[in-house]
Amino acid sequence: MKKTSRSLYLKPPPASGITPKLPLPIKPTKRYAKLYTDCRISLHVFLECLYDKDYSGLVIQGKATEEELKSAWNKIYLQSCELSGGGASPIVEKIKHVQWLTGKIAFAEGVVEILNYCYDPELIDLLKKIGIPLDIKPGDDRTKALRIAVGYIKRIAQDRTIAEAELDLLYNESKETVGRDYYEDWLDTLSQIRKYAVLAIDITVSQFYKAIQKARKDYGGNSADR
DSSP states (O other): OOOOOOOOOOOOOOOOOOOOOOSSSSOOOOOOEEESTTTTSSSHHHHHHHOOOOOOEEEEEEOOHHHHHHHHHHHHHHHHHHHHHHOOOOOHHHHHHHHHHHHHHHHHHHHHHHHHHHHHHHHHHHHHTTTOOOOOTTOOHHHHHHHHHHHOOOOOOHHHHHHHHHHHHOOOOOHHSSSSHHHHHHHHOOOOOOOOTOOOTTBBHHHHHHHHHHHHHHHOGGGOOO
């Protein structure tokens, strides 16, 4: 079949005797952002995220922070690995580690916020279970102990920063292994099969991988598989 030009495809209330509210590593704001977090995004946006680190296409509404954009992208990439049948990989494991640290931080911040208003031994035990020891008894001034807890949270945040840097390196290595040509070749093949131009901007990531699976089953794949 005739090859088509590749350039066509890519483009709770306070209790008595409470202590002052403590500052947390990440302060809540009224800002709101709605983002894509799954493979219903177009392949075009997916490739911009993967190869150019341009996450702007993930924003549906509002203004997102860099942390929110990266978190959304990591969720999308994990789903894409499931759709492609890639299975476990260093990137997948590192993304899960970053997500675990992010959840740990959010949980710890929420618990410290509650303990700042009232004493709760069960919450104190939960913090201990995730590596944040607190020695607080009923009637104690909790200020010092909670500031120490905030310090532990900051250390976890530093661990996450390191893990995110390691994740970036893994992303860069993967781009050298699987370049844009892989997606270009498959768009070309799908266009030939369907007899019309299949553009990256017109096909979602989910549709793309489902189409690949069908092509492999019906036609034995393409040059990108070899």
